[in-house]
Structures are given as C-alpha cells and as structure tokens.
Amino acid sequence: MTDTRVSETPGPTARPIGRDASPSRPFTCVLVANRGEIARRVFRTLRRLGMRSVAVYTDVDAEAPHVREADHAVRVASYLDVDAVVAAAVLSGAEAVHPGYGFLSENARFARACATAGVVFVGPGVEALEVMGDKIRAKEHVAAHQVPTVPGFSANGLSDVQIAAEAHRAGFPLLVKPSAGGGGKGMTVATGPDDLADALATARRVATAAFGDDTLLLERLLERPRHIEVQVLADAHGTTLSLGERECTLQRRHQKVIEEAPSPVVDAALREALGEAAVAAARSVGYLGAGTVEFLVAGDRLDEPFFIEMNTRLQVEHPVTELVTGIDLVEQQLRVAAGFALDLPEIRLDGHAVEARVYAETPSRGYLPATGTVALWRPGSARVDSAVETGSVVSAHYDPMIAKVIAHGPDRATALARLDAALADTVVLGVDTNVADLRALLADPAVRAGDLDTGLLDRRGTPEVPQPTEGALAAVAARAVSGADAETSGSGSLWHRVGAWRAGGALPARTVFLEDDAGRVHAVAPASSDAVVVGDAEQFWVHADGGSHRLRLVSRRDAAARRRAAAGRAPGAVDPELVAPLPGTVVAVHVADGDSVEAGARLVTIEAMKMEHTVTAPHAGVVRLRTSAGAQVARDAAVATVTPGTGTPTDREPRDSATATASPIPASPIPTSHKETLP
Incomplete structure (x- = not known):
C-alpha cells in the first residue's frame, strides 16, 4: 500500500482529547448523527472501546433498532437539522459526533457548528469538506496536483444554449451530474443533443431537492468503465496512506450493489499508481481521518485511471477493506479525531472480501423501492450490518438499503461462494427485497469471471418474479x-385431531x-x-x-x-388505469386533465427514497388525472386513466387510495427511559 509520511510538513493542530481519554479510548461519549445500519455499526466499535453511544432519531424512527441499541437517544425533527443535531450532542454530554455517511457527513456548516459548540467532528477539516464536496472545484483542485481527471466542463453560470455548445465540443455521450452531493443521485446520461434538455432538467430537479444546489457538471461518458476506489487514512502527525482498492463497478442507476476488495483486475503496478494518486488528492487538502478517492477506468485502458470525486467520509462498502486488512476503520477515525496518531498493523491484503447490499425493493417492478413491516428477520452466516430486525417498519422516508451481507475467503471464488450461501440463508419476510436478484447476479458468468463494467446490471434488464419452489x-x-x-x-376437538374424514375412509x-x-x-x-x-x-x-x-x-x-x-384477454391488452409503482410524492404532473396524449407521453413523476419514476401513457388516448402535484400516493394507487381514442374522459370516480399516505408518521415517539426530546 502507498504510505506517505510527511513529517516535514506538520499537519493541523491536534484536536482536543475527550475527558478521561486514553490511546485505547479516544473519547468517553460519542453521538452518531445517523440512522440504520451505519449507526449500529459505529455503536459496535464504541462498545468495544468502552465509549458511551448516543443516537438521534426522528418520529418515523422512534422504535428503530439503532435507537434501542444506543446508550442514550435524543429526538430531533430531522437528521439534516444541523442546529438540532449539535444541540443533541451538547445535551447528551457527547464529546464527539460521528456523522456516518449521507445526511450531514460531508457538510462543512455542520463541521463548523460542532467546533463552535466545542464538540469534535469525526471527519476531515473544513477545507477538505468544502473542496471535495463540490465536484467541479474538486476536479480543478486535484488536477492542479497532477491527479488525472475525466474530460468535461462545469455548467455553472452557463445558459442552456451555452451548455449545448460546450457539450457539442466535448462530444457525446455525456454524464450530467450535480456538483454537490454524491451517491449517484441526479446523475443522468445525454446520449446526444436531443437528450440534453431532459437530462439537464432532471439533474437540476433532483440536485435542488437533495442538496439545495442545482449546479451541474458534465463529463465524458467512458465506454464500459470500471469504478475503482481507494481507501485512504491520514492523521495530524504526518501520515497519509492508502489501504488498497475496492471494485465498485456493479451498480444500478449509479447506486452500488456489490463491492469487493481487492479488484480482480488491479495488479501491483496499477495498485501503486492508484494509491499514489489517492494519497496526492488527500494530501492536497490536508486530509484527516478516513476518506475514499474514486476513479473510473476504461475497460480497454486499465492503465489510465481518472479521478471522479473524493468522498470525505466512511463509505457504505468499508467492511470489505476491513476484512482484507484487519483494520477497524471507525476506530482509526476516532483516534485521528482525538488527535492521536494512526495505530495500524503491517498493511497487507489477506484474501478476498465481497459485500452485497440488501435493498427493500421489487426487482420485477424495475427495482422500485418497497415498504412494509419486517415480519421476520434472520441473518445468514457472514458479517451482516443491518438496519432492521423482526418488527421493523421500512418506510418511504429513507434510503431503501436495509442490510449489507459481507463474506471473506482466501480467494475470490471462495468469497463469492460464501456470500451466495449467506444470502441463501438470509430470511427477510414481510417486505420485498433484492436477495434473489443478488444471488442471480453472483451466478452471472461475467461476474464470476470478473469481466465487469458499470453498465452490466442495466443490460441484464428487469427480472421476472421468481417461481416458488x-x-x-x-x-x-x-x-x-x-x-x-x-x-x-377448536384445536382440541375430535374433528381437528382426526382430520378430514368421510364414511369409508379418510x-x-x-x-x-x-x-x-x-x-x-x-x-x-x-x-x-x-x-x-x-x-x-x-x-x-x-x-x-x-x-x-x-x-x-x-x-x-x-x-x-x-x-x-x-x-x-386479447393479446397485448393494457389496463387503461395507471397506478403508482411505488409509494412516494408526486413531484411533477406533465399533462392537464382531459389532454389527448400519445403512447409513451409522460404523465406524472413520483419521488421516493432518493429516486424518481415517471408514469407514461401505455397507448394514445385521453387523460383523466387521479392525483396532483405534491400528493402522497401509495403503491398501486391510481394516478391516471388513459382512455383509448379521443373525446371526453370517463367520469368514473378515482380510487380512495389515490391520495393515501405512503407511510404514516406517528404523532410522537413512544417514550423510553433513555430518550430525550429537544424542544
């Protein structure tokens, strides 16, 4: 691994160490500003190190596993409320805040607010958050430090006409993505000039909703690329190093599905080059803690990695690195945040690890998010980081990932086989999941051979509902x-004991x-x-x-x-009534009631769990709207009717469920002894 110790360039001033801190216990109490599986995973390290844990929760999560598991819990209105989360830390006596990933983990204002309140932010400094949090600025910044970047341009300050001219010069296809944020949200592809306007509109709408910033970045779309990222660690004592790479190429809609370490195509020379580029990017912003530098590599040019972004936080897929290195990344984050030096064994890669993300979704419906109550949860025999237990409610309010299953083996084939076995033993009943699809993916010949690219999953198409055995x-x-x-x-009755019977025999x-x-x-x-x-x-x-x-x-x-x-039923017959494929919010209505539309016309767009889905007309006809912009709709609720032909639409009343709430929010949490509510 690349190990750069920069003793001649002192790092930032060491942060204050918590009360009664020691090298084995950097703090005495830490608030985790997150939810679900990542909160529970951080709690696990806190318990091992003898530190108290504090959870925050919203009304929707009042009875979530992470709330019950924490030593103390504080209610907040939103996980994105900077002032409320900082106040929760102060109220609970936490000396540090671990942000997990998502939410406020890469928010510079949050880091400043923590510092102002005298609470340690377990993450990098504000400079790193600000530079790397803006994809345009990050790309320009690392390029000045000899880190190779993907050709493209910023749309900041450009009109759509100017963007179209720049796009023509850059060449299609282009990837249109928000400059702020991450996780693939808002990314769209413009294959040619005719697609550009819609791609820009979609990316801006999602960027505004998710990040409050509609600034866009357009980059050349590499053909059959692989997504490879490097885990870095850095402390304030002159050490910046890489812990090797992760292969994160198996993605759907820019959301990772299966990740592994190490990459099956990275040799020692490329690993060294990737590590050097990642360390250079981290050092350029005085990075502290754990971070990930992400690269794209064209399938036919593995020797030319391009920087795409740096995630200034822990990654969802960090467990595969932990399993092949034996290093607890959360522990190292806490050490660095407390001002200690990294404490690491000799860095080497031991075997192979693979992680599968279990989503609450319905693959046969185009992988749309699913909701419901988990009637039974029983994890398989592997490392499992889960957000749910038996009885947990999966709502439409948060990300649909409910667990991660991670397997390790002496080689890639063994790790894949162990992951498949663990998934086969994973019992999730009551909510649709992608477990069967994950197993089918692991059996795909291309996946088994390591012949991957970021479009592989999309080319596989939508699977059918599995046939029950x-x-x-x-x-x-x-x-x-x-x-x-x-x-x-009655269970004790004669008839129940004897069973089905008639004269002459059973x-x-x-x-x-x-x-x-x-x-x-x-x-x-x-x-x-x-x-x-x-x-x-x-x-x-x-x-x-x-x-x-x-x-x-x-x-x-x-x-x-x-x-x-x-x-x-006539072949090809289509029901004129169109229903919501997922529970969520109607964010756009593209037609007026009574309009005549052509087949394929966009009718309404529904958003839930960081995704948008547009309902389109299955045939030409007249539209009768059953919902409106801003309405909450349930899965399978009627949103429109398209009557074939032209004329006055039907007067049939809409279904009562058309405006049903996707997931009820309790008026107040059920009080428990370890919970507090902020005013």
Whole structure:
C-alpha cells in the first residue's frame, strides 16, 4: 500500500482529547448523527472501546433498532437539522459526533457548528469538506496536483444554449451530474443533443431537492468503465496512506450493489499508481481521518485511471477493506479525531472480501423501492450490518438499503461462494427485497469471471418474479390448511385431531390454490417442509430453498375465474388505469386533465427514497388525472386513466387510495427511559 509520511510538513493542530481519554479510548461519549445500519455499526466499535453511544432519531424512527441499541437517544425533527443535531450532542454530554455517511457527513456548516459548540467532528477539516464536496472545484483542485481527471466542463453560470455548445465540443455521450452531493443521485446520461434538455432538467430537479444546489457538471461518458476506489487514512502527525482498492463497478442507476476488495483486475503496478494518486488528492487538502478517492477506468485502458470525486467520509462498502486488512476503520477515525496518531498493523491484503447490499425493493417492478413491516428477520452466516430486525417498519422516508451481507475467503471464488450461501440463508419476510436478484447476479458468468463494467446490471434488464419452489408452495398450503382448521374448530376437538374424514375412509388431501406476485395460480397439496412461513388467513410469506416468496390464498372459484379471464384477454391488452409503482410524492404532473396524449407521453413523476419514476401513457388516448402535484400516493394507487381514442374522459370516480399516505408518521415517539426530546 502507498504510505506517505510527511513529517516535514506538520499537519493541523491536534484536536482536543475527550475527558478521561486514553490511546485505547479516544473519547468517553460519542453521538452518531445517523440512522440504520451505519449507526449500529459505529455503536459496535464504541462498545468495544468502552465509549458511551448516543443516537438521534426522528418520529418515523422512534422504535428503530439503532435507537434501542444506543446508550442514550435524543429526538430531533430531522437528521439534516444541523442546529438540532449539535444541540443533541451538547445535551447528551457527547464529546464527539460521528456523522456516518449521507445526511450531514460531508457538510462543512455542520463541521463548523460542532467546533463552535466545542464538540469534535469525526471527519476531515473544513477545507477538505468544502473542496471535495463540490465536484467541479474538486476536479480543478486535484488536477492542479497532477491527479488525472475525466474530460468535461462545469455548467455553472452557463445558459442552456451555452451548455449545448460546450457539450457539442466535448462530444457525446455525456454524464450530467450535480456538483454537490454524491451517491449517484441526479446523475443522468445525454446520449446526444436531443437528450440534453431532459437530462439537464432532471439533474437540476433532483440536485435542488437533495442538496439545495442545482449546479451541474458534465463529463465524458467512458465506454464500459470500471469504478475503482481507494481507501485512504491520514492523521495530524504526518501520515497519509492508502489501504488498497475496492471494485465498485456493479451498480444500478449509479447506486452500488456489490463491492469487493481487492479488484480482480488491479495488479501491483496499477495498485501503486492508484494509491499514489489517492494519497496526492488527500494530501492536497490536508486530509484527516478516513476518506475514499474514486476513479473510473476504461475497460480497454486499465492503465489510465481518472479521478471522479473524493468522498470525505466512511463509505457504505468499508467492511470489505476491513476484512482484507484487519483494520477497524471507525476506530482509526476516532483516534485521528482525538488527535492521536494512526495505530495500524503491517498493511497487507489477506484474501478476498465481497459485500452485497440488501435493498427493500421489487426487482420485477424495475427495482422500485418497497415498504412494509419486517415480519421476520434472520441473518445468514457472514458479517451482516443491518438496519432492521423482526418488527421493523421500512418506510418511504429513507434510503431503501436495509442490510449489507459481507463474506471473506482466501480467494475470490471462495468469497463469492460464501456470500451466495449467506444470502441463501438470509430470511427477510414481510417486505420485498433484492436477495434473489443478488444471488442471480453472483451466478452471472461475467461476474464470476470478473469481466465487469458499470453498465452490466442495466443490460441484464428487469427480472421476472421468481417461481416458488414446490417446497415453498407445499409449506404455505400446509400453513393455510392448519390455520383454516384452527379457525373452524377448536384445536382440541375430535374433528381437528382426526382430520378430514368421510364414511369409508379418510378424504384425500385437499388442494389449496395460491397466487404468487406474478399472478400465477398454483394448485398445491399441503405437505410438511423445513420452510419458514409467516402470514395471516389470506397472505403468507415463505422462505424455502434459498429464496423468499409472497403468496396469497385464493378460492377454487377465484382461481377458475382468473384462468378464464387470462384465456379471454386479447393479446397485448393494457389496463387503461395507471397506478403508482411505488409509494412516494408526486413531484411533477406533465399533462392537464382531459389532454389527448400519445403512447409513451409522460404523465406524472413520483419521488421516493432518493429516486424518481415517471408514469407514461401505455397507448394514445385521453387523460383523466387521479392525483396532483405534491400528493402522497401509495403503491398501486391510481394516478391516471388513459382512455383509448379521443373525446371526453370517463367520469368514473378515482380510487380512495389515490391520495393515501405512503407511510404514516406517528404523532410522537413512544417514550423510553433513555430518550430525550429537544424542544
């Protein structure tokens, strides 16, 4: 690994050490200004080091696992409220604030507010936050320090006409992305001049909503690129070093899905070059703590890495680096924040680690976010950093990632196999997830061979709803039958003990009709199974044979009716009523009630969980709107009807659920002894 010790250039003045601090315990109390799995992960290190933990939470998260797990918890109106979070730290007696990632982790104003309040910000200095937090400024800054960057230009201060002229000179395709923020939010692709206006509008809208800044950066879109990042650590005692690279190429909509360390294509020479560039970028802003420098590498030119940005915080995928180096990155962050020098073993890469992000989403619906209550959570046999437990509510208010499953092995093939086995044993019932899709991805020949590029997942398309196995169907059928028997007769009755019977012998096993999420109806005989089943009289969730499924109980009459309806439906027939594919907020209505539209016309755009989805007309016709801008809609709520042909739209009343709230927010948290509420 690249190890640059800069003793001749003293770092910033060491920060004040917490009360009763020692090299093994940098602080006595730390507030984690975040939620979910990253808050719980930081708590784990705090407990090991003997430090008290403080959580912050909103009304939506009042009963979240991270709140119960902390030693103390303080309610705030929003995780983005700088003044409230700093006040929570002061109120709870925390000497330091760990920001996790997202929210305020790269917010220079937050770092200043912490300093003003006498609380240590566990992160880099304000200069690093300001320079690297602006993609345009960061790119210009590191280029002046001999770090190679992707060709492109800033749209700051340019009109759309001027942007179009610059885009023509730069050459298409171009990646349009917000200058502020990160995580791929707002990134769009303009394949040619005709796409540019829509790409600019979308990027600006998301950038304004997510970051309060609609400044854009346009960069050359590299063909079949790989996304490779380098973990850096730096202290105030002259040490800046890299801990090797992570392969983060498997992405969907610029959101990472599977990450690994080390990269399967990086050799010793490239690793050294990447490390030197990353250290140079970090040193250029006097970096302190843990950070990540991200690069793009064209598939056919691995020897030319281009800097794209620096994330001045811990990354979601940091566990793979921890597993191959044996270094607790959170512990090192705390040490540096307290003014101590880094305390590291000899840096070497041991084996291979792979991480899969488990999202609450529905792959068969284009990977749209899903919500609901986790009826059962049981992690597999690997390192699992999770945001949920049995009973947790997954709402539309925050990011849909609910867990990370991370496996380690002596080589890449073993690590991949162990990750697949852990995913197969991961039980999440009650909420749609991408676990089955992750397993399919791990089995993809290109992934197994390490032949990756950032477009691989998008080229795979939208998967179908997985077919339930015979074991899963039989187990649900048995649960349905036993539930029905229990409801119709006492469990101790003679009829319940004897079971189905008639004169001349026992009745044959009854047939149960179950419908899956693809609308397929299965006729099943109940049978015992090792499957895990939860549910009620009508809907069941089952985990069997390494996969999870949702099944609904239907009557024999309904099953027959559905078969007849399917047989009589004209090929290609489309329902004129259009529904919301995900719960969220209607952020744009693109037509007026009564407009005539063509097939493919944009009707409404819905935003939830950092994503936008536009509902389009399936055919030409007249629009009847069922919602309005700013409305909250539930999944499958009607948002519009497109009646084929022209003329007056139907007078049929909209569904009551069209404006249903996506996820109810409790009026106040349930008080517990370790919680406080800020005024």
